[in-house]
Amino acid sequence: MKEARVMIVGFGVVGEGVAEVLDSKKKQLEKLGVKLSLVAVCEKDGCIVDEKGIGVSELLKLKKAGELQKHSGWKKKMRSVDAIREVDCDIVVEVTPTNVESGEPGLTHIATALDSKKHVVTSNKGPLALKFSELVEKAEKNNVELKYEATVCGGMPVFNMVENALASNEIKSIKGILNGTTNFILSRMHETGVTFEVALKEAKEMGIAEEKPDYDVKGIDAAAKITILANALMGRKLAYKDVKRVGIEEIIPEGIALAKKSGFAIKLIGEITGDKASVSPQLIPLGHPLNVGGTLNALMLETDLAKEVIVIGRGAGKIETASAIISDVLEIVKSRK
Amino acid sequence: MKAEALVHLKDAPGTLLEALAPISAHGGNVYSISHFRERIKGGAVPTLIAFEVKDLEQLEVIKKGFLKQGVEVTEITLEGRKIVKRKTLAVVLVGHVMATDAKNTIDRLDEYGAFVSSFDLSIAKTELPSAALMHIVIEENKYEGLLKLLDKIAEEKKLVVIREVEGS
Ligand SMILES: NC(=O)c1ccc[n+]([C@@H]2O[C@H](COP(=O)([O-])OP(=O)(O)OC[C@H]3O[C@@H](n4cnc5c(N)ncnc54)[C@H](OP(=O)(O)O)[C@@H]3O)[C@@H](O)[C@H]2O)c1
Numbered sequence: 001m002k003e004a005r006v007m008i009v010g011f012g013v014v015g016e017g018v019a020e021v022l023d024s025k026k027k028q029l030e031k032l033g034v035k036l037s038l039v040a041v042c043e044k045d046g047c048i049v050d051e052k053g054i055g056v057s058e059l060l061k062l063k064k065a066g067e068l069q070k071h072s073g074w075k076k077k078m079r080s081v082d083a084i085r086e087v088d089c090d091i092v093v094e095v096t097p098t099n100v101e102s103g104e105p106g107l108t109h110i111a112t113a114l115d116s117k118k119h120v121v122t123s124n125k126g127p128l129a130l131k132f133s134e135l136v137e138k139a140e141k142n143n144v145e146l147k148y149e150a151t152v153c154g155g156m157p158v159f160n161m162v163e164n165a166l167a168s169n170e171i172k173s174i175k176g177i178l179n180g181t182t183n184f185i186l187s188r189m190h191e192t193g194v195t196f197e198v199a200l201k202e203a204k205e206m207g208i209a210e211e212k213p214d215y216d217v218k219g220i221d222a223a224a225k226i227t228i229l230a231n232a233l234m235g236r237k238l239a240y241k242d243v244k245r246v247g248i249e250e251i252i253p254e255g256i257a258l259a260k261k262s263g264f265a266i267k268l269i270g271e272i273t274g275d276k277a278s279v280s281p282q283l284i285p286l287g288h289p290l291n292v293g294g295t296l297n298a299l300m301l302e303t304d305l306a307k308e309v310i311v312i313g314r315g316a317g318k319i320e321t322a323s324a325i326i327s328d329v330l331e332i333v334k335s336r337k
Numbered sequence: 338m339k340a341e342a343l344v345h346l347k348d349a350p351g352t353l354l355e356a357l358a359p360i361s362a363h364g365g366n367v368y369s370i371s372h373f374r375e376r377i378k379g380g381a382v383p384t385l386i387a388f389e390v391k392d393l394e395q396l397e398v399i400k401k402g403f404l405k406q407g408v409e410v411t412e413i414t415l416e417g418r419k420i421v422k423r424k425t426l427a428v429v430l431v432g433h434v435m436a437t438d439a440k441n442t443i444d445r446l447d448e449y450g451a452f453v454s455s456f457d458l459s460i461a462k463t464e465l466p467s468a469a470l471m472h473i474v475i476e477e478n479k480y481e482g483l484l485k486l487l488d489k490i491a492e493e494k495k496l497v498v499i500r501e502v503e504g505s
Pocket of ligand 1: 009010011012013015042043044080095096098099105123124125150151155298315317318321332
């Protein structure tokens with residue numbers, strides 16, 4: 001049995017999902033020969049630390065009640081960076097909020113973990129979109145792994161698929177729907193003829209869009225993902241700010257209707273072809289594999305050997321994202337001697 | 338000599354005859370027509386017309402005839418050799434399409450050698466943003482330049498350009 005001690009930094013939606021999966025898939029993981037124990041959980045105002053292992057069901061109960069500080073291992077005012085440095089663990093799961101301007105607090109968390117010779121698994125796009133090569137180099141220098149499957153298209157296998165199943169393929173171009181919220185809005189506009197504002201309101205009511213939807217509707221989230229894809233899969237030194245970006249706020253029902261009449265749907269497409277990288281609304285033929293509805297994501301990779309490879313799936317969600325994080329954790333544990 | 342033209346016909350009566358007119362008008366001799374219904378795109382059926390011409394010169398005259406007639410041709414070959422390779426691109430413009438002089442937009446595309454084969458406008462109210470869908474026929478080697486030109490026009494006129502996904 002291979003054992004690994006895991007620490008979760010940022011105990012929000014995804015952090016909780018990871019804890020849930022660690023608990024619910026315990027037996028299945030043990031069948032795979034892996035035993036994972038949760039030794040620390042960090043929030044903004046303190047950390048829970050128990051190097052013998054934190055009981056997940058009690059943890060989740062306290063979290064639901066908003067009473068993490070009642071846990072016996074609660075260390076008030078212990079900062080995440082200090083916990084990352086000091087707590088004896090193998091893998092740091094960094095799942096704090098994305099910030100594409102400064103990358104913080106994730107950037108400091110990830111750098112500190114790598115420098116402390118801890119493996120890192122993250123769903124946080126900011127640090128990777130801003131400092132991809134620096135972080136990868138840091139991981140190499142410290143001889144630890146940095147894995148980020150969950151940063152792009154949540155539950156869909158992308159990086160691990162290319163690394164394993166498509167090993168030896170060269171990725172020539174990438175295009176896809178990388179944001180579920182905007183896809184939901186555009187799909188509603190296409191199906192029902194409503195305006196952007198109405199579809200956005202629906203999305204908010206359903207908890208699909210956030211109160212401040214700029215990250216999604218201005219294409220910022222998709223541009224961060226395009227940056228990570230370009231760096232990770234195509235070896236490009238692409239900077240986030242160099243991704244040409246057009247959002248979906250100006251799309252009107254008349255445009256959607258004209259497109260529909262001619263056999264197209266309008267979708268927000270992230271694309272890397274030649275030396276161009278962009279996020280912009282494009283016309284997708286109705287029968288095209290990228291024409292997926294609802295909150296689905298779809299990614300089309302053009303490769304030299306396998307030709308076009310298409311992945312369709314859920315780009316976000318608590319458990320879907322946790323699935324990608326756990327798969328990264330397993331990859332790390334399995335590859336250890 | 339054997340010539341072939343790949344044309345894209347709207348699924349409506351009379352479009353085939355219109356496409357054949359430039360060939361017969363300039364002495365070409367049509368001997369086969371194949372429709373590729375399974376490859377229908379943007380409501381148009383790709384159709385391969387094979388015909389006999391005397392020489393390249395006659396084919397050039399027929400080629401111009403297609404353009405005049407507004408027939409959407411994406412490929413012409415003579416004895417299997419490509420004379421023209423064009424592609425059609427659907428583009429939706431959103432913004433004040435009319436108020437920013439739609440004719441000027443089309444003329445500028447035309448000047449670059451891009452042929453706007455259809456232009457469909459939809460306006461809810463004159464003071465509000467409107468949308469237009471156009472099909473643009475362009476020689477393949479000028480495709481990248483066309484995208485740049487569209488971006489430039491869009492920036493100047495504050496329009497959103499929504500182009501057809503590449504390789505569709
Ligand atoms: N949700 C998804 O479906 C999804 C999918 C793919 C990727 N992601 C990415 O995954 C990350 C987490 O997403 P989420 O939905 O779980 O967000 P979330 O619910 O906002 O959770 C983030 C948590 O991190 C905490 N936090 C903030 N600063 C911290 C610090 N310095 N130290 C420790 N904890 C800190 C936040 O606390 P406060 O609430 O007190 O600020 C919050 O509890 C984001 O980067 C997101 O972009 C999410």
